[in-house]
Amino acid sequence: xxxxxxxxxxxxxxxxxxxxxxxxxxxxxxxxxxxxxxxxxxxxxxxxxxxxxxxxxxxxxxxxxxxxxxxxxxxxxxxxxxxxxxxxxxxxxxxxxxxxxxxxxxxxxxxxxxxxxxxxxxxxxxxx
Amino acid sequence: xxxxxxxxxxxxxxxxxxxxxxxxxxxxxxxxxxxxxxxxxxxxxxxxxxxxxxxxxxxxxxxxxxxxxxxxxxxxxxxxxxxxxxxxxxxxxxxxxxxxxxxxxxxxxxxxxxxxxxxxxxxxxxxxxx
Numbered sequence: 001x002x003x004x005x006x007x008x009x010x011x012x013x014x015x016x017x018x019x020x021x022x023x024x025x026x027x028x029x030x031x032x033x034x035x036x037x038x039x040x041x042x043x044x045x046x047x048x049x050x051x052x053x054x055x056x057x058x059x060x061x062x063x064x065x066x067x068x069x070x071x072x073x074x075x076x077x078x079x080x081x082x083x084x085x086x087x088x089x090x091x092x093x094x095x096x097x098x099x100x101x102x103x104x105x106x107x108x109x110x111x112x113x114x115x116x117x118x119x120x121x122x123x124x125x126x127x128x
Numbered sequence: 129x130x131x132x133x134x135x136x137x138x139x140x141x142x143x144x145x146x147x148x149x150x151x152x153x154x155x156x157x158x159x160x161x162x163x164x165x166x167x168x169x170x171x172x173x174x175x176x177x178x179x180x181x182x183x184x185x186x187x188x189x190x191x192x193x194x195x196x197x198x199x200x201x202x203x204x205x206x207x208x209x210x211x212x213x214x215x216x217x218x219x220x221x222x223x224x225x226x227x228x229x230x231x232x233x234x235x236x237x238x239x240x241x242x243x244x245x246x247x248x249x250x251x252x253x254x255x256x257x258x
Contacts, residue, residue: 038232107236
């Protein structure tokens with residue numbers, strides 16, 4: 001069981017944000033192509049950082065509390081999953097806040113192309 | 129490079145990409161800081177678990193504070209740490225989150241996955257958050 005401690009934390013993060021997709025209708029997982037395009041480059045970059053940090057001895061892992069799978073000779077699988085899960089959580093949080101408040105994000109397209117000058121989208125029932 | 133130097137470099141690069149390369153200017157938008165405040169509080173919790181139980185251990189030569197002790201938890205606060213985690217982790221997390229959101233927003237701004245847009249919340253959530 002203890003080998004799942006790190007991965008357990010990641011599952012907690014996925015559940016802690018996953019409900020936003022349903023309750024806030026964030027449509028993040030549904031836009032999986034955009035999600036992959038955002039997450040994968042970041043995961044790759046931070047995996048390289050991790051590789052360097054492990055090689056330089058910046059940090060080490062308690063082998064009894066992580067999975068036994070190692071990627072690219074030195075990186076625990078848990079770390080790779082971290083660099084995928086946390087970006088997904090960040091995006092779900094942003095879209096959850098947008099769903100709740102209708103704030104301008106800057107990706108609204110022609111109606112609000114420069115963001116700052118636009119008005120928040122109006123939802124059915126919002127502001128009642 | 130030390131973790132301290134790299135974490136500062138990470139923040140600088142993420143800010144540079146946000147403000148000048150992708151021009152998503154998220155750090156000038158309220159929604160970014162609202163979101164980051166939520167993410168930050170959960171980072172303290174989850175990273176606190178990973179560092180407080182010493183699942184991840186840090187080398188004292190590479191961070192501002194001391195390294196993770198062998199037989200006891202690190203300082204909860206102080207000695208260059210906050211909620212057990214080295215403050216470098218907070219910078220690392222900031223650059224991870226900012227870079228992710230910059231890419232997400234940028235892909236949307238060029239028309240990839242712009243729709244279906246987020247929201248509206250389901251009716252029961254609308255009542256809760258009103």
